[in-house]
Amino acid sequence: MGMGQAVIVAGIGCRKGTSAETIVDALDKASKEHGVAIDFIATAPIKADEPCLLEAATRLNMAFVVVAQPDFELASARTITQSAVSLKHSGSPSLSEAAALAALGPQSRLIAPRMVIGDMTVALATLGDDE
Amino acid sequence: MGMGQAVIVAGIGCRKGTSAETIVDALDKASKEHGVAIDFIATAPIKADEPCLLEAATRLNMAFVVVAQPDFELASARTITQSAVSLKHSGSPSLSEAAALAALGPQSRLIAPRMVIGDMTVALATLGDDE
Numbered sequence: 001m002g003m004g005q006a007v008i009v010a011g012i013g014c015r016k017g018t019s020a021e022t023i024v025d026a027l028d029k030a031s032k033e034h035g036v037a038i039d040f041i042a043t044a045p046i047k048a049d050e051p052c053l054l055e056a057a058t059r060l061n062m063a064f065v066v067v068a069q070p071d072f073e074l075a076s077a078r079t080i081t082q083s084a085v086s087l088k089h090s091g092s093p094s095l096s097e098a099a100a101l102a103a104l105g106p107q108s109r110l111i112a113p114r115m116v117i118g119d120m121t122v123a124l125a126t127l128g129d130d131e
Numbered sequence: 132m133g134m135g136q137a138v139i140v141a142g143i144g145c146r147k148g149t150s151a152e153t154i155v156d157a158l159d160k161a162s163k164e165h166g167v168a169i170d171f172i173a174t175a176p177i178k179a180d181e182p183c184l185l186e187a188a189t190r191l192n193m194a195f196v197v198v199a200q201p202d203f204e205l206a207s208a209r210t211i212t213q214s215a216v217s218l219k220h221s222g223s224p225s226l227s228e229a230a231a232l233a234a235l236g237p238q239s240r241l242i243a244p245r246m247v248i249g250d251m252t253v254a255l256a257t258l259g260d261d262e
Binding site: 040045048051054057058061062065066067068070071102103 | 171176179180182185188189192193194195196197198199200201202233234
């Protein structure tokens with residue numbers, strides 16, 4: 001990220017077997033739609049071993065963060081989207097939103113709630129008020 | 132991490148097949164030796180798929196960060212330790228130091244250079260001057 005710019009994280013949820021291409025394309029779409037540059041990607045512990053996420057991060061030269069479970073749970077109280085599927089599988093109303101929020105800590109806020117893009121979900125969060 | 136406290140990251144390098152127990156013990160040792168609480172762990176892209184690292188992070192309820200390759204390379208210029216083995220395998224004089232530094236960005240600094248603990252290496256970094 002550039003100096004003085006707000007950091008942007010993309011929280012990602014995906015089905016087993018999603019391809020890295022799908023994720024790279026979805027991040028590109030999300031980035032353009034919201035006019036921001038994504039700095040790194042994050043997911044929840046239950047999705048940590050989906051190889052596509054790490055592969056997408058590597059291709060994009062981005063850091064890949066698996067948030068801590070307690071931070072994920074705390075952030076789940078701040079999600080906007082309510083997805084029954086996400087709740088059932090991850091315990092959070094929106095895995096992508098909670099992962100994005102948790103990655104930047106308690107001062108984070110969503111700039112883009114959950115988008116469903118193909119087999120995956122993406123949400124964008126940033127830190128503080130200095131957009 | 133607590134509010135107002137400096138964030139501490141442990142950069143970790145390990146051999147293939149290192150156990151999560153070894154990592155948990157080493158982090159405990161590093162934490163006590165330096166009188167700091169470790170907030171999260173980080174590694175380089177080439178070590179991202181060592182399952183022990185994610186497992187250790189999960190057990191410790193910590194976030195797990197795979198730093199971006201360009202950040203890892205930049206941070207490699209700021210390492211203290213010079214290890215021929217690390218240089219050969221990762222391209223960095225110290226994988227653990229470079230991972231720790233890269234995880235916290237260009238303003239980071241080492242508070243503990245590389246420690247060799249059994250099969251692994253740990254280095255601690257923090258952000259800014261506010262210890």
